[in-house]
Amino acid sequence: MGLVDVRSMYVSCERVFNPQLRAPRVTVVLSNNDGCVIARSQEAKDRGIAMGTPWFQLRDRPDMADVIALSSNYELYGSMSEKMMSLLAQHAAWVHPYSIDEAFIILPRDNATQVARAIQVDIAQCLGLPVTVGLGTTKTLAKIASTGAKDHQPFDGVCNLAEWSETQVDAVLNKLPIDEVWGVGRRLSERLRAAGVATAGDLKRCDPAWLRRFHALPLAQTGIELAGTPVIDFDDSPTDAPKxxxxxxxxxxxxxxxxxxxxxxxxxxxxxxxxxxxxxxxxxxxxxxxxxxxxxxxxxxxxxxxxxxxxxxxxxxxxxxxxxxxxxxxxxxxxxxxxxxxxxxxxxxxxxxxxxxxxxxxxxxxxxxxxLPVGAVTIGTSAMDDRWGTRRAMLSPRFTTRWEDLLTVKA
The missing domain is CATH 3.30.1490.100 (DNA polymerase, Y-family, little finger domain)
Structure with missing residues (x-):
């Protein structure tokens, strides 16, 4: 099982088409109506810019004068995400998009690391996006491996826990706080700590039946997956249609x-x-x-x-x-x-x-x-102006979804 994740998806998409935004430029992407920071380049993280910081608090600060802020270009990000999913389908038999910048994949265990490296190269060459790949025997372990692939340089973007011994995996789980386990929220983590379950390792060692009584079936499934047995459906599809x-x-x-x-x-x-x-x-x-x-x-x-x-x-x-x-x-x-x-x-x-x-x-x-692209043709008078859309004063061109925004190459 693998989890492919784009580093700083929104910023990375912007940098593909605008080289002037690349390192060492400090770049952030803002939420609807240019409100808060929702994506940061690594340089922005190193500068101490926190997620959710209102832009008006940053734009006039002298120490933030070199920060480049962009409006959210959802059309561009969605298009690039679709292209990435198509590329993943060429490497993996099963691909399940988890979010706009993440997808679970199933790879053969004997050469999973090699395929993950090939995915990195292919997406970088074809789309210009930097990706990391976390690998494990379950979705939960792949999610933990994905964090390691992003945070630890020696892995060079690929971390395969399936190649590690159980002792080595346990050493990681015993250090991982319970609130950093996939699917365990803040309130549930507080309850678990009060019950003596403080780390992912503690959760792994819990009796699944007790976990189910303590909270619900998903928590028991998480504990089983931490032990290396896959029980969460790959496609994660709900059993009932949305109401x-x-x-x-x-x-x-x-x-x-x-x-x-x-x-x-x-x-x-x-x-x-x-x-x-x-x-x-x-x-x-x-x-x-x-x-x-x-x-x-x-x-x-x-x-x-x-x-x-x-x-x-x-x-x-x-x-x-x-x-x-x-x-x-x-x-x-x-x-x-x-x-x-x-x-x-x-x-x-x-x-x-x-x-x-x-x-x-x-x-x-x-x-x-x-x-047609959203907004190209509408009914009534709603398209006569863009007053009712989200305010995006610093919007970059929609390079992949609008003819007039296509890049022009001159010899």
Missing amino acids: TMVFSRLMGTRATGAEDVAAALTAAAHPLSRRLRAQGMKAAMITAGVSTGHHDEITHGAMHTTGMMSPTASTREIAAAARAAVPHILDGVAYSRVEILATGLIEDTGQLDLFADASGDRLALDAVLDS
């Missing part, structure tokens, strides 16, 4: 008045509908609305729930249901957040509703929306 889906965003510009709020709700319907279709789901109920900030002088939330005549993933229908919240707003109130919640989800079996537009108009529109 809800939500899209929530802090708007780049506040929405005031019926026209503004309607446009913001329409814009928010696009990504939610697209996500439903991507997962093969339809929603029976749509709850949508806008709200003010918690610290605003006037706080208010305008919400409305619409039961759909038949479950749908149509952008047009979900946008219409979302706009039903407009009559609930207050005059003169500036709303800062838009949210749409889809509930009563069912799988899209392709069966047509007797009352639906069987001519395929909605399907054709959604097919066009899904075939």
Whole structure:
């Protein structure tokens, strides 16, 4: 089992297309609306810039004058992630994306380290991304090995615990704090420490039956995996389909008045509908609305729930249901957040509703929306400006998803 992880994914993607950002430049990537630091180059980490630090606290400090801050270029990062997953599929029979910058893979045990080195070289040459690979007999041990591959230079980016003796692995587990074990959160780690389980080694030696009674099955599975027996499904797929889906965003510009709020709700319907279709789901109920900030002088939330005549993933229908919240707003109130919640989800079996537009108009529109980059084609007036999108004042070009942003090479 292996875990492939990109070092500082967001910063690394930016550096591929902009060599001026490479070491020793101190580079950070900011969250939505250019709020807080969510990605740091190694130089930024060495400078002491912490994750989650608000940018306004850093930008005017004399000792941070050389720090380069960029808005989150999610289109670029998502595209590079997809390319990386495709490359991994050429090296491993099974690939399961775990996050935008991580993927679990299954490799033959006899040459896993050699294949991991080949993965490093291939991704570096084809995409320019630096990756580390943690290897172990289970997903939990691979996750621990991944941390070692990133933090310890002698490993040169690849750590294979499956090649170590049990004594050597135990030495690592006995030093690893319980709160650094994959899947053990802060509150659970506090309970475990109180029960005398302070390290990963302690957890490994616990009786799985006791762990299950103490917390739940996942904790027992973690303990078994630390002992070297794989019990967590490789694809980590949930047994049940999702029951809800939500899209929530802090708007780049506040929405005031019926026209503004309607446009913001329409814009928010696009990504939610697209996500439903991507997962093969339809929603029976749509709850949508806008709200003010918690610290605003006037706080208010305008919400409305619409039961759909038949479950749908149509952008047009979900946008219409979302706009039903407009009559609930207050005059003169500036709303800062838009949210749409889809509930009563069912799988899209392709069966047509007797009352639906069987001519395929909605399907054709959604097919066009899904075939193009997000925002390229929209409905209503939501695309006339980008006020309702996230504010990204320091956005780099979307090199891999927009024709006009393609790099130009001159001889």
